[in-house]
Amino acid sequence: MQLTKETGIRFISHLEYAHTLERALCRAKLPVAYSEGFNPHMKFSLASALGVGVASQAEFAEVELAVPELDVQQAQEAIAQNLPWGIQIKAVDLVESTANKLMASAAGASYEVIVPCHRQQESVLAAYNKAESVIYKKPLPKKKGQFKTVEVKSFVPSIKGVFLESHVTLTFDILITATGSMKAVEVLQILQEQFCLDIDLPEADIRRINIYRLDKKGRKLPMLSANNH
């Protein structure tokens, strides 16, 4: 299913968001499957973790059912009624349990960022887009002072921007690969620190617009077949 994380709840953590969805599915009385064992848990997963502070139009969640059939329309209505004010449901789709997991099929995410910017700096984005390599030293959370070197261009090939008087709107895709992905805020940090983009980072309004799959030719496909309708 495709869900949103509205701007009002952007600071809810990924875990809290996931937990909230589980409770909503519970209230919606969906025939969901549970794991065996002493503390059974719902067979539920989210496609790609969203950073705290980021709103989203496209969160994808997957839940395994305990039954073979389901009226998708009814299920969507039941879930809609049981979601909190900060989450909306956009689409629901039913697939065979043998289908690829969402988590594995997500190939990239599209972002839109509106951030205060005091100069018209189209040249900054041109420089980024022309650069062959941009290196980001990602601090390792558990090892102080140590870094992991990331090739940013392999995740974010290009960035578009529209500069207005006091703001810039940036749009870009971040690829999700076998080696991982990047956070949108890290991309902004790089633009600020390495390319001198004059932005007020703490005020950045970051929104995930979509998550997509790629076909064999590298063309974007929607996550759910329901998205095609």
Next chain:
Amino acid sequence: MRKELPISILSSVQKPERYTGMEFGSCMKDLSTVKVSIALAFPDVYEVGMSYLGFRILYYILNQDPEVAAERTYAPWTDMEDKMRAAQLKLTTLESTRALKEFDFVGFTLQYELAYSNILNMLDLGGITVLAQDRGEDEPFVIAGGPCVYNPEPLTDFVDFFIVGEGEEVMPELMNLCKSWKAEGKPGGRAGFLQRVVKLAGIYVPSFYDVTYNEDGTFAGIKPNNQLAPQTVLKRIVKDLNAIMFPTSDIVPYGKIIHDRIMLEIFRGCSRGCRFCHAGMVYRPVRERRKEVLKDLAHKLVEATGYDEISLVSLSSADYSCLAPLIHELVQELKEERVSISLPSLRIDSFSVDIAKEVQAVRKSGLTFAPEAGSQHMRDVINKGVTEENLMQAVGAAFANGWSSVKLYFMLGLPEETDEDILAIADLAKKVQWKYKEITGHGGCHVTVSVASFVPKPYTAFQWFGQNSLEEIKRKQNMLRDALKIKNITYQYHAALTSVIEAVFARGDRRLGKVLYAAWQDGAKFDGWSEHFSFERWQQAITAQGLSIEFYANRQRNNQEIFPWEHVQPGVDKAFLRREYEKALVGELTKDCRHGVCTGCGVCQKLDAKIIDWKEEK
């Protein structure tokens, strides 16, 4: 239109989810159809306040009326407060995000004396004049209720009127009164509304009374200065809890709160008669909900919230007359939905290992008991009515069934307490460990001993008792610490300093309003949080007013003394409390009136109510 807080602020404070709102079950009304609005204000952070059942009940009941908007607001943590003040943002509710000053009422709950400074701070942050007498015509009425309302005097400078007792009936009455006053064009202004509201039973309007003091500083008396104001204000109660609405839906927060589960109130009141216990006196009489009613509520709440745990709450849940069948049936009926049942506390003498096993059926956690005192002498003084044998039986049964750790709650600084009584706490903890060895054949039992320092409260048998001095409390804490340096025993104790200030306000008078105001201006807030509490700040504010800590906290009050809280009544007779105090001094017990004879506390007669216990009814 909801106004979201700036991203730059939310991204720079701890736990931004405290300020989010938009939860499932929260009530966001179309304000164009709303005639009266009230902000239910909890003077602590979101995750503490959201766990408070009283507001969950009132929120639900008040919002049943489409013309009433009941919303929520909590104290912002200090990091957020700094940002709000710097950006000149007002404290708002979570629902409509309107500033508190936009509401008709701002209603505070008084759970704990050390939260009072937060009330002043929240008013100020919400754009409301802190002192009631200076409040303008268009400002909200600041109201307050809850357990500390039985001595409202330290707050009378800030609160327009108090709600005494249970709110389920009086709060909708108050909303209706406000609707008609507003519809008529607010005749008489604020004063006109107070003239109307004072006629409701259970409302105390402090500005309608004058107080006098004796030369020695003790309280001389209180007299109405308005002919509509009653001599005394008796609490409101719901006589039959089965006949009143209890929420069948609830707000479900995104993040973890303190009590992250359904709270189902199985009965109200407690008649055990522990002499230190404020709740045991002010919430009388005992009124149980029927098992069938509770089961129906439980099912509805599980469906409406998606929670996987129900806590059966009350002052002493093991005393519910139909507890075993209730738990058994709920556990069976809710097994399919993976819902477990829990009990917040267990009395040693009514502890049943069968019940404990059943409530632990899904998840296992430690057991907690509250012997309250270490020696039989002390337990008799406080009328706890449990014995060492009761405790040994309870822990023995628990150990035999696989538990290996227990937590024991005690108090120190009680009347008639000797050093032997303190050391008996350590002995009791050791005996619990020996019991474990006796039953399991090996050691390794973990005992946590948690010790609070006793604060005498109004309307208890110990309201005359002078609290132990700070030095004495510290001496006793240290003595116990030394006696508890034993393997596998953890000793926890509360800061003595906070209990002294708590004691000052618990039995304080109107003169403390100026102390509270001065301490707040000097930065007092979140006094219940040790990192923000400053004893020196309070000490200075008290002495600056020519008052003393000793006078309020440590002074033994004599039999003839009139107390500053006697005009606000939970219904318990002063003569009964005095008898209880005198019996305490000789260690004489008083039986629970629930199943035996009336002990003459006077509550049922004064309130024209009766005990409702379903076993006794049959």
